[in-house]
Every structure is written in structure tokens, then in C-alpha cells.
Amino acid sequence: MTLARADWLEARAAANEAGLSHPRGLELVPLGDAVGHTLADDVRSPGRVPGFDASAMDGWAVSGDGPWTLGEPIVAGRAVDATPLAPGTARPVTTGAAVPRGTARVLRSESGRIERGMLVSTDEAASGPSHPGSRPAPRHIRRAGEEAEPGDLLFEAGTLLTPPRVAVAAVCGLDALPVVRPPRAALAVLGDEIVGEGLPQPGFVRDVFSVQVPSILRSLGADPVSSDRVGDRLDATVAALDRPDVGLVVTTGGTAHSSADHVREALARLGAELVVDRVAMRPGQPLLLARRGETLYLCLPGNPMAALVGLVVVGVPLIEGLLGRRHRLPGRVVLATGVEHPRPGVLVQAFRATDEGAVAMPRQSSAMLRGLADASGLLVVPDGGARAGDVVPAIDLPW
Ligand SMILES: Nc1nc2c(c(=O)[nH]1)N[C@H]1C(S)=C(S)[C@@H](COP(=O)(O)OP(=O)(O)OC[C@H]3O[C@@H](n4cnc5c(N)ncnc54)[C@H](O)[C@@H]3O)O[C@H]1N2
Numbered sequence: 487m488t489l490a491r492a493d494w495l496e497a498r499a500a501a502n503e504a505g506l507s508h509p510r511g512l513e514l515v516p517l518g519d520a521v522g523h524t525l526a527d528d529v530r531s532p533g534r535v536p537g538f539d540a541s542a543m544d545g546w547a548v549s550g551d552g553p554w555t556l557g558e559p560i561v562a563g564r565a566v567d568a569t570p571l572a573p574g575t576a577r578p579v580t581t582g583a584a585v586p587r588g589t590a591r592v593l594r595s596e597s598g599r600i601e602r603g604m605l606v607s608t609d610e611a612a613s614g615p616s617h618p619g620s621r622p623a624p625r626h627i628r629r630a631g632e633e634a635e636p637g638d639l640l641f642e643a644g645t646l647l648t649p650p651r652v653a654v655a656a657v658c659g660l661d662a663l664p665v666v667r668p669p670r671a672a673l674a675v676l677g678d679e680i681v682g683e684g685l686p687q688p689g690f691v692r693d694v695f696s697v698q699v700p701s702i703l704r705s706l707g708a709d710p711v712s713s714d715r716v717g718d719r720l721d722a723t724v725a726a727l728d729r730p731d732v733g734l735v736v737t738t739g740g741t742a743h744s745s746a747d748h749v750r751e752a753l754a755r756l757g758a759e760l761v762v763d764r765v766a767m768r769p770g771q772p773l774l775l776a777r778r779g780e781t782l783y784l785c786l787p788g789n790p791m792a793a794l795v796g797l798v799v800v801g802v803p804l805i806e807g808l809l810g811r812r813h814r815l816p817g818r819v820v821l822a823t824g825v826e827h828p829r830p831g832v833l834v835q836a837f838r839a840t841d842e843g844a845v846a847m848p849r850q851s852s853a854m855l856r857g858l859a860d861a862s863g864l865l866v867v868p869d870g871g872a873r874a875g876d877v878v879p880a881i882d883l884p885w
């Protein structure tokens with residue numbers, strides 16, 4: 487089924503679904519390379535964390551009530567001493583070192599002192615037996631298994647591996663993680679007027695996509711394998727789109743209906759099925775999403791801001807889906823100033839976050855980039871416009 491002139495939220499959901507229903511490869515990556523990947527499988531903890539009862543402070547492991555007889559120091563980085571701590575004794579201990587069996591608590595170094603060879607507590611609250619109603623002295627012991635037990639589900643398949651998640655995998659004793667193999671992506675930048683370097687002659691424009699879209703695709707988790715500029719000819723467009731070797735083809739330009747626009751016809755010649763045929767939003771309205779075999783097509787309009795809006799609004803949930811991630815509904819921002827929008831469909835605006843709320847950036851239009859360049863995010867103004875103080879959906883920028 488094709489969504490024609492799709493609602494922007496429906497277009498996002500359809501793109502995410504199209505990605506999710508695509509085949510995914512799996513690979514094992516060492517933890518050092520895992521940040522930014524997406525888990526291909528559930529991950530359980532092989533170990534217990536902490537693996538042993540450990541001191542949370544520098545001080546003394548004590549057993550029973552003080553004063554305590556002093557024993558040998560315990561230091562971190564040694565195998566656990568099997569000898570239990572006898573009541574009435576204390577052993578100096580460093581933060582993170584294993585406390586012996588029989589340890590009641592750890593007395594912090596600033597809460598005790600040595601008097602005539604014995605350790606005495608200088609901490610009123612922590613000294614001696616507790617009285618009814620008194621607060622128990624803090625134990626300062628990290629209990630074995632308090633963070634994870636063997637077999638605990640740490641993360642589900644489809645979880646984005648952020649730095650702290652990779653650190654959790656490390657602390658649980660994992661060395662590698664099963665991740666989704668980055669989907670191969672090809673970029674085709676269409677247009678006879680596009681030049682790749684220098685200051686263009688009148689009638690030509692500098693290509694704004696080759697310099698950034700592959701980086702965006704990579705940062706989203708795809709593997710951009712090629713980037714080509716393609717002239718405004720149907721046969722060249724068909725050849726550029728005939729890429730069964732990649733999971734995703736992104737094109738820019740050529741989506742409209744002029745004699746120089748061949749994307750629709752090329753998709754039809756290749757037998758691709760349209761999933762989304764335009765989105766009821768501006769800029770970015772002519773966007774197409776299509777599928778042919780194991781290749782998805784994200785065809786972005788040529789106008790620079792329109793293409794980037796399409797990539798953020800629809801391309802991000804599409805790639806999230808290819809990686810096995812369900813997309814989240816957008817957050818919301820309060821508008822600091824009203825935005826007029828008398829036309830049908832939503833208006834997407836680059837905005838800057840301020841103390842008063844979101845303010846639309848100057849110098850933005852379908853064909854401009856400077857407003858977007860300095861924006862905090864994209865906000866979505868409904869059909870009919872919005873007033874200062876209204877709360878509207880907002881989408882994070884992926885860079
Ligand atoms: N009669 C109509 N004309 C247009 C309509 C319409 O509904 N009826 N829609 C307009 C909208 S909205 C957009 S968006 C564009 C979409 O056009 P295409 O996707 O076919 O893009 P092009 O025509 O190839 O290019 C549009 C514009 O963007 C510039 N461009 C293209 N590629 C690049 C690039 N790599 N770097 C920099 N700039 C690029 C191109 O030079 C054009 O100025 O159609 C409207 N027209």
C-alpha cells in the first residue's frame with residue numbers, strides 16, 4: 487500500500503516499519519568498537535557485579551565493636567583473602583578492595599585513629615553499639631551482585647549502544663557484542679547543474695549533499711559505500727538506482743515533475759513499489775520512499791533544506807528501523823513566538839532553544855541552509871499556524 491501525501495507522523499511510522507521488516511545482518515564487535523552500533527540480540531550478564539563484597543571507602547574493615555586489634559592491610563588488585571575477619575579485629579582497606587568474610591562494615595579513614603596500637607572510632611554516630619532509634623552506622627560496602635547477577639538481562643535486541651551501555655557490558659565481563667551489521671547505503675546526487683568544487687559559474691550550483699549526507703548516514707549507523715553525481719538523464723538515473731548490492735539508496739533532486747526530473751520514472755522502470763509518495767509537510771513535501779527486493783529508496787527533494795528535513799523527519803526512523811530500532815515519538819517544545827502557516831500540511835521550522843522557548847531561525851526556506859546550520863532542532867507547526875506559548879512537536883537533529 488502506498489501512503490500518498492502522507493501525514494508526517496504516518497510517514498515516519500511507515501519508514502520505520504519498512505526498515506524493521508528488512509533483513510538484517512549480524513556481526514560481533516569488540517567493545518572498543520561497539521559505541522554507536524545497535525544490538526542484534528538480547529545481552530545477558532555473564533558475571534556478578536560487583537563480583538565480591540568490596541569496600542566503598544579507604545579505611546578499615548571491622549568486625550564487632552571497637553576498639554579493634556589491627557591486622558594486615560588489604561589492597562585492591564589481590565585475590566580475595568579467604569581468612570574471615572574475627573570479631574574485635576580490623577584490617578586497613580582501600581576503596582574497591584575485597585573485604586573479608588565477617589566484615590561488619592568499613593570505618594572510613596577520617597572516622598578512626600590508632601591509639602596505643604588499637605583502632606578506635608572517632609565518629610560518634612558510628613561508634614559503639616547502636617541505641618534504639620539511632621541511625622545504623624553506614625556499612626560502606628558494595629554488596630556482591632547488587633548491580634547485576636549472572637543471567638540478568640542487560641539490554642534487549644534493538645538497543646543503541648551508548649558509551650555507558652558499553653561500559654555496563656564491560657563491567658559485566660563481556661568482551662564483544664552482537665550488533666546489526668551497518669546497512670550498506672549508496673548516495674546518488676542528481677542534477678546537471680551540480681558542481682563538486684569551487685565557486686560555480688552562474689547557472690550552476692555547488693553540490694551541498696556529497697559533502698555531508700554520507701557522514702550523516704554513517705553517524706546514523708549505516709555504511710555509506712558510494713556517492714555519485716548523476717546527470718539529468720533517465721537512463722543514468724535508472725542505472726544509479728539499480729543497486730541490489732545495497733540496502734538503502736538515498737537520492738537527492740529529480741523528485742518533481744519537470745522534464746529534468748527522472749526519479750519517479752526510474753523507480754517505475756525498476757519495478758520499485760512506492761511506500762510513501764510525498765509527505766504533507768513543507769519543506770520536504772516531494773519526498774518518496776520506495777522498496778524493490780532488498781533495497782529501500784529514500785528519494786529526497788533537491789532543495790537543500792527540503793532534503794535535510796526529509797532526511798531528519800523520515801530518513802532517521804527509516805535507518806533506525808534498518809538497525810532494528812523502533813522509532814520514538816517526537817518530544818515537544820514551547821513556542822516563544824507565533825508562526826503563521828496558512829497552507830495545508832505541517833510546516834517544519836529550524837529553531838533555536840532559548841530561555842523563553844523555541845524561536846524559529848532566520849534565513850530558512852526550502853532552498854536555504856543557514857538557518858538550519860545554527861539550529862537546535864526542528865519544530866513542527868500544524869496546519870493553521872501556532873501562537874506564542876503553544877506546545878508543538880520537535881525533532882532532534884542527528885548531528
Ligand atoms: N511546478 C512545480 N515546481 C516545483 C514544485 C511543485 O510542486 N510544482 N515543488 C517544488 C518543491 S517544494 C521542491 S522541494 C522542488 C523539488 O524538486 P526536485 O526534487 O525535482 O529537485 P531539483 O529540481 O533537482 O532541484 C531543486 C532545487 O534544488 C537544487 N539542488 C538540487 N540538488 C542540489 C545539490 N546537490 N546541491 C545544491 N542544490 C541542489 C537545484 O539546483 C534546484 O534549485 O521542486 C519545486 N518545484
Ligand code: MOO
Binds near residue numbers: 769771
Ligand atoms: O516541499 Mo519543497 O520541499 O518546500 O522545498
